[in-house]
Amino acid sequence: QVHLVQSGAEVRKPGASVKVSCKASGYTFTTYYIHWVRQAPGQGLEWMGIINPNGGTTTYAQKFQGRVTMTRDTSTSTLYMELSSLRSDDTALYYCARERAAPAWSGFDIWGQGTMVTVS
């Protein structure tokens, strides 16, 4: 079975950084891109960026440029999203989600369970 399993909830103070992990299993790690999406309490979905596990290239949403870093460890099939200079409005549920790129982008078909990050 295909799974994306994320790390547990985090609490940080303003100005600090947080690193969330997302471990993939049940499929070939390098054949699906991984996105990071967040959802503030009671709000909608917000796209943060994408990483290609095959090579590690990234594209970040303009809003998060300079504050977000997405990486991967192919030896453990794990993706990471680090967000720095945290503010109270970064309090949100952070999701990883996969998407196939070939033959065409096909939507985020598998999501992690989400990681709650609280900045206070």
Add this chain to the structure above:
Amino acid sequence: SYVLAQPPSVSVAPGQTARISCGGNNIGSKSVHWYQQKAGQAPVLVVYDVRDRPSGIPERFSGSSSGNTATLTISRVEAGDEADYYCQVWDSSGERVFGGGTKLTVL
């Protein structure tokens, strides 16, 4: 950046048809995906590339798109369809964009 507009809420009686719109400039030329998010759960892909359904998604869910509006149609609505629904596209800069979401209430 590209903006997607969804109605905040749609209400429908059981057994009827729900239509959720997603407005965007020339969205008819883009690949549109739709997600269902039930309370306390992660989103689920229900329609991809405008009108295709992932395996396991009932045929009651369908999509269409033309001009400046994409539409998710849910036929024979059931109580279990009550959820938030989000449209999503890939804009020209490579960024993904979500609509603001529509809360579907089953009366």
